[in-house]
Amino acid sequence: MLFQGLVGLSEAMYLWLVAAGLSLIFGVMRVLNFAHGSLYMLGAYFAWVAFRVSGSFVVALLVGPALVAAVGWVIEFGFLRRVYSAPEAFQLLLTFAFVLMLDDVVKLAFGPVYQSPPTPAALSGAVVIGHSILPTYHLFILGVGTLVGLGLWLFLEKTSFGLVIRATAADREMARALGVRSSRLFTWVFVLGAWLAGLGGALSMPVRAISPGMGEFIIIEAFVVVVLGGLGSLRGAFVGALLIGLLHAYGLLFMPVFELALGYMAMAAVLIVRPWGLFGVREG
Amino acid sequence: MAPRRGTTRRRFLQSAALAAAGLGLPKAFAAETPDLKLKKPIKIGCQTILSGPLGGYGEFMRKGTVLAVEEINKAGGIGGSPIEVNFRDEELKVDVGVKNARYFVQDWGADFLIGIDSSAVALAVGEIMPSLDRILVVTHGATEKFNEDLVFKRHNRHCFRVCVPVYQDGIASAMVAKDLPVKRWATISPDYEYGHTSWKMFRAYLKKLKPEVEFVGESFAKFGTVDFSSHITKVMGANPEGIFSTEWGGEAVAMVKQARLFKVFEQTKAVMIGMGAAMDVLQGLGPDYPDGTWASGRYYFGYPDTPENKRFNDAFRKRWDGPPSYPSETSYTAIHAIKKAVEKAKTLDVPKVIEAMEGLELDRPAGKCVIRKEDHQAVYAVPWGQIKHDPKFPMPTLANLKVFPTDEYYRKPPFAPVEG
Numbered sequence: 001m002l003f004q005g006l007v008g009l010s011e012a013m014y015l016w017l018v019a020a021g022l023s024l025i026f027g028v029m030r031v032l033n034f035a036h037g038s039l040y041m042l043g044a045y046f047a048w049v050a051f052r053v054s055g056s057f058v059v060a061l062l063v064g065p066a067l068v069a070a071v072g073w074v075i076e077f078g079f080l081r082r083v084y085s086a087p088e089a090f091q092l093l094l095t096f097a098f099v100l101m102l103d104d105v106v107k108l109a110f111g112p113v114y115q116s117p118p119t120p121a122a123l124s125g126a127v128v129i130g131h132s133i134l135p136t137y138h139l140f141i142l143g144v145g146t147l148v149g150l151g152l153w154l155f156l157e158k159t160s161f162g163l164v165i166r167a168t169a170a171d172r173e174m175a176r177a178l179g180v181r182s183s184r185l186f187t188w189v190f191v192l193g194a195w196l197a198g199l200g201g202a203l204s205m206p207v208r209a210i211s212p213g214m215g216e217f218i219i220i221e222a223f224v225v226v227v228l229g230g231l232g233s234l235r236g237a238f239v240g241a242l243l244i245g246l247l248h249a250y251g252l253l254f255m256p257v258f259e260l261a262l263g264y265m266a267m268a269a270v271l272i273v274r275p276w277g278l279f280g281v282r283e284g
Numbered sequence: 285m286a287p288r289r290g291t292t293r294r295r296f297l298q299s300a301a302l303a304a305a306g307l308g309l310p311k312a313f314a315a316e317t318p319d320l321k322l323k324k325p326i327k328i329g330c331q332t333i334l335s336g337p338l339g340g341y342g343e344f345m346r347k348g349t350v351l352a353v354e355e356i357n358k359a360g361g362i363g364g365s366p367i368e369v370n371f372r373d374e375e376l377k378v379d380v381g382v383k384n385a386r387y388f389v390q391d392w393g394a395d396f397l398i399g400i401d402s403s404a405v406a407l408a409v410g411e412i413m414p415s416l417d418r419i420l421v422v423t424h425g426a427t428e429k430f431n432e433d434l435v436f437k438r439h440n441r442h443c444f445r446v447c448v449p450v451y452q453d454g455i456a457s458a459m460v461a462k463d464l465p466v467k468r469w470a471t472i473s474p475d476y477e478y479g480h481t482s483w484k485m486f487r488a489y490l491k492k493l494k495p496e497v498e499f500v501g502e503s504f505a506k507f508g509t510v511d512f513s514s515h516i517t518k519v520m521g522a523n524p525e526g527i528f529s530t531e532w533g534g535e536a537v538a539m540v541k542q543a544r545l546f547k548v549f550e551q552t553k554a555v556m557i558g559m560g561a562a563m564d565v566l567q568g569l570g571p572d573y574p575d576g577t578w579a580s581g582r583y584y585f586g587y588p589d590t591p592e593n594k595r596f597n598d599a600f601r602k603r604w605d606g607p608p609s610y611p612s613e614t615s616y617t618a619i620h621a622i623k624k625a626v627e628k629a630k631t632l633d634v635p636k637v638i639e640a641m642e643g644l645e646l647d648r649p650a651g652k653c654v655i656r657k658e659d660h661q662a663v664y665a666v667p668w669g670q671i672k673h674d675p676k677f678p679m680p681t682l683a684n685l686k687v688f689p690t691d692e693y694y695r696k697p698p699f700a701p702v703e704g
Contacts, residue, residue: 003517004514004517004518004521007513007514007516007517008514010513011511011513011514014511103335107339111340111343112334112339112340112342112343113340113343113564113567113568114337114340114533114534114537114564114567114568115568116537116538116541116568116569116570116572118570118571118572119541119544119545119572124544124545126545126546126547128547131520131521131523132517132521133517133520133546133547133551135545135546135547136545137545138513138545204510206541207538207541207542207545208510208511208538208541208542209337209510209534209535209537209538209541209568211336211337211338211339211340211534212335212336212339213335213336213337213339214337214510214534216336217336217337217508217510218510248514249514249517252503252514252515252518253514253518256503256504260475260506
């Protein structure tokens with residue numbers, strides 16, 4: 001019972017990493033980044049390549065997300081920047097174009113077959129209590145997810161750059177009037193968001209099957225999480241991801257027939273009662 | 285969300301080139317095939333899953349189809365007419381599958397349809413084949429409702445299938461399971477037609493063969509599941525001794541990897557994966573595929589030891605630089621079945637080709653096979669075996685092969701209901 005919950009929470013951590021980046025980017029830039037799932041996919045592939053080259057999981061975890069951050073920089077600096085003044089639909093179309101392109105690029109570069117490097121031996125163990133088992137890897141993921149959450153919180157609350165980000169998210173015009181160079185800020189926020197998605201992908205690399213299109217499933221769930229928690233709210237993304245993870249794990253246990261619908265039902269309920277999300281800010 | 289691709293430009297050029305290659309061949313090559321003066325080219329539309337986490341699977345179907353078409357065109361085509369083939373992404377969605385079928389026949393001018401991975405799509409497309417008046421040869425979707433209900437009980441004569449149905453996953457598996465030291469079984473399987481129907485069959489037939497078995501847990505995962513952890517904890521909570529699963533493609537890869545982390549292979553006495561011997565799963569898991577796992581498919585490249593199978597393996601490796609997976613064999617066979625039936629009927633007239641295909645005998649790579657007249661189902665045996673890491677091969681292989689006579693595990697007309 002307890003373990004079912006812990007397993008649900010560990011599944012939620014991947015979702016949290018993707019949703020955190022998605023929410024951060026939306027909060028600051030007002031861009032709904034459809035390609036965020038693709039960045040998650042790239043994180044997995046880059047980490048896999050780094051693992052193949054170095055043979056080290058640690059190197060893979062460091063290099064994979066860093067490369068995704070670099071791709072994030074190219075996307076923002078080279079493309080997104082040019083459509084900020086265009087209607088939102090165009091921005092959405094552009095990011096959607098990246099979903100299609102990145103899927104095909106990955107397919108061309110790595111082939112359509114599932115890649116899956118072996119799970120590192122050091123993390124292949126498990127905690128066993130009676131018939132209940134919790135793999136070390138799941139504990140590791142729980143740890144990393146929590147640390148990233150703490151780190152993001154410290155970064156946003158305690159550093160001056162974090163302050164600028166929060167100020168811009170709260171009132172873009174005012175921040176600009178006070179001298180914040182939003183163009184540079186946007187680039188860094190997008191890079192950070194891409195890094196978070198890349199980290200999620202890199203962490204999934206040894207335990208899930210890597211394949212072109214793997215980002216298309218997580219992006220839908222990440223959207224649910226972000227809407228649930230409130231667009232632009234990191235705390236909301238964290239709580240939303242945990243909620244979806246728990247609903248999934250316990251839903252399977254107690255009402256498997258409805259399990260699929262639970263997350264969407266929660267989202268619908270929030271949209272009706274609190275359209276701005278659990279932790280979102282009511283606009284207007 | 286999945287990217288919508290029909291014919292990409294590259295694929296279109298590819299198929300056009302194939303057709304052109306066939307047309308351009310000198311008559312000498314066509315010596316074996318009499319010119320039946322049929323329309324040129326004969327068009328075959330193939331739909332399979334070509335995107336998303338299961339896209340690696342469809343790629344193998346595409347490769348088998350292209351190999352067959354190239355070989356046949358080189359030898360003069362079907363009765364002197366070259367084949368032109370076109371691919372579309374089925375996306376495992378009923379509406380997309382039906383739309384593809386209509387596009388193929390009504391817009392592109394297909395003479396035959398092959399492919400289809402999803403059981404639900406196979407049933408839906410099968411339903412409209414009489415109105416499209418074309419023959420459909422299914423190469424993967426495995427539900428027994430296709431041959432038993434659609435063809436046999438409801439007399440839909442336009443539908444054929446050249447891959448083993450769920451009898452392989454649900455009945456042959458029970459024949460393996462009865463000799464295993466397992467009494468308590470549980471499943472983690474896909475939450476759609478195929479997953480439910482094979483688990484139901486497995487339970488019904490195993491109960492008959494070994495009445496003391498119990499079925500203690502089940503968890504069905506939706507299409508697109510990447511993390512099976514919650515399913516595994518749920519099922520393992522029932523303390524089963526054996527796990528039966530019909531997950532496939534990238535989902536089987538993810539499930540096995542995660543089951544390893546949860547020590548499922550140490551805590552149970554047997555794990556059986558109906559589609560576990562597909563090449564994409566063998567290659568995807570590599571060293572992470574635990575020794576002794578029971579696996580099967582719709583064909584296994586190492587069986588049978590016949591000249592036809594050797595020739596197919598060699599040709600496939602030469603063309604694609606790797607061994608064939610089972611959808612490669614079934615799609616390869618579908619094209620050859622169409623050729624044989626058309627040349628027997630000496631016409632493209634649909635009712636006559638249907639007649640020629642009923643009872644057709646094929647020497648396919650997977651062995652000798654007959655397409656049963658009553659339910660249009662190809663009958664041939666596929667082994668179950670245990671995963672073994674053989675240093676001679678770059679991926680895990682099957683050992684301890686168990687092959688049952690088709691007579692013992694193919695359900696027969698009039699198809700009594702499965703109890704349980």
